[in-house]
Amino acid sequence: MPRSIPSPSLRIPLEPLTHAAFTPFGTVTSNPSHSPSPSTPGYSSTPLSASVSANQGTATKYAAAAPLTDFYAYLSPSRKPSSPQLSLFVCHPRRLRQLEPVGPIEAFEADYGAEDEMVKRLFDVRVLERHPYTSQTFIPMGLGAEGAHTHYIVIVAPTLPVAGEKRENEERYKPYPTPPRDHRASNIELTYERARPAPYWNENSPQPSGAASGSQQERPRGTGLPDLANARAFLATGRQAVTYAAGTWHAPMAVLGKESVDFAVVQWANAVASEDCQEVELRGQGVGGEGVSVEVEFGDSGEIVVAGLGGVKAKL
Template sequence: MVVVKEYSTAELNIKPVQAVPFTPEAFAPFGGLISPEHQLTEAQKESASAKNPGTPVKLAKIAPMTNNYAQAKSQKPAVANWNLIRASPPKLTPSTTTKGKSDFQFKILERHPYTTQAFAPMGIDSKLDAYLVIVAPTATDGLPDYNKVAAFVCKGNQAVTYGVNVWHAPIVALGDHDHVDFAVQIYSNGVAEEDVLEVKYNPGITIEL
């Protein structure tokens, strides 16, 4: 991991970002997702559960994984890994702008220059809010456009794939769970500046949810 920039957010005058529900259409500029309730048609759901019980329905290539390490300066090959992340929900504070909502401040955006990264929550009810995804487009200077941060609330049956080189915050667990476990798939070659780049924000950028 290499830190490429640090900001004092007190000097940036960034407005709170409103978190929205996680949908394929809303997240499309930043990567892919797996969301059965959005991606399985009613006919497919019926086929799997009623007409042909025990027969699975497959949707192929809905969130492709990408390895672009052949383009990296070091030319060191990357390997695919499954990692495990356990995230505990942070303490939220009452919103400073909207009654009945809560605030969360994130302090880091990171990106993986040559690989996608996928997070799949494990063991969380599909009806419950499980985690928060925070992303930002890249500005003309190559750093995150902090004025265009987007935040998405994800259910327990939704998985996310960040696109190659997409700025994103570390995963944030939500709800009353003690923790949320994630299976994480990513490529890496062990060269710090080719695996992860970070930008830090102090004291942080506020997400309202």
């Protein structure tokens, strides 16, 4: 059973999904030639590696478009090896509810549509999850890049610090503490251990992957619960793939619209349930049990509208 935590009544605005805005939580991958112009509200280019010609000159390749990280052998309590997984998620449209509840929120859920009845609706966030030792990439398949009536939203939250956790040093990036040092070893043994050449160490104690020693953005988040007060919600298009960094709290993928969306999902897993995925249920403390929700605003023709830089509204 997932842990249940109290949730204050919070309404999160919907933002455009850009690389810069999403950097604290992971990576957004999209074709640079399809990026919006600098005059577009919320503009942010997607930084990719230098391109090279491929497929006999018929394709352009951008290598290492997003970090794919695996920390199981390095940080998980079991040290059980993981394996790469490619899954298919068929995500069906979610239900929204009216803006102002006057009773239990379940009583006010309604099908997506009927936009002429109200300008705004709410998507209730009831569960957050994280994958402590692996990144997780969602790649939409078959979703029209410019479709006005089917989107997916990405909901994330920072991690709260744990009491006594040393935020100023490297320990902040470790989802779980590393095994305690063996104090039975003599000082001479420890001295020799530190002096052993790298090949010996690599053969006997798995080290982190290249990404594990990379930038802070790629490293696992801490052990704390989600920081609900600073949760954010982003509206994605069919041209964008999303990679959650290891340990990032996020809501299960949410599709808004009239059609289901298929996602190819890439991650690592070792079949230890508590290490592959951790969940918390949000127990709303507001009127009618309202907790964290995302405001979804519709335009005149039913398209979703978001606020970009400077609060300027834009249709996606």
